Amino acid sequence: MKITIGICLVILSGCASTDKNVVTEYKPLMTAEQQVLRDGFVGKWRSEQPNKNGGTNITIKNMMRDGRYVNEFKVLDSSSKLKIESKEFGFWGVSGGIYFTMFKGWIENDELVPSDPTDVYNYDSYKIISFKPDELVYESLVSGNHYTYSRVK
DSSP states (O other): OHHHHHHHHHHHHHTOOOOTTSOOOSSOOOOHHHHHHHHHHOEEEEEEEEOTTSSEEEEEEEEOTTSEEEEEEEEEOTTSOEEEEEEEEEEEEEETTEEEEEEEEEEETTEEEEOOTTOGGGEEEEEEEEEETTEEEEEETTTOOEEEEEEOO
16 A cells, blocks of 8 residues: 555656646755845935935935844935935845835834835835845835945945
8 A cells, every 4th residue: 555655646747737837845055146235235324315396315224234224315306305204113024125114103202203014015025136245226006216335335
């Protein structure tokens, strides 16, 4: 009986599908290149880009090794007057050429104000366009906007 079952298993495994929908592994190991990319995101980054109203958006990202982040935002109008200033915190990650964030809340008067974790607006994903030690460029998968950051020394 054991021999019959063994023979059936060998025959059936030889008939395995080559369909792309077949799962080959539950979670592939991270390559050295992927680890270098993720490690490269750690640190402080700054972006200063024009906005659609003729002003400027300034963002400073502090991305920590443990996956936490703190972002500081400033929006200036066309005369460089500060219109909006905010600070937020959350979690970030990199996987398969995608940079993603999970917004957890705001920092107001040095206190954490949590966001609604069920709000789909608090989760973002971006295609990594290019990464160099001192420059990061990614594209929002929702809006198509490109964001360019320089490392803060």
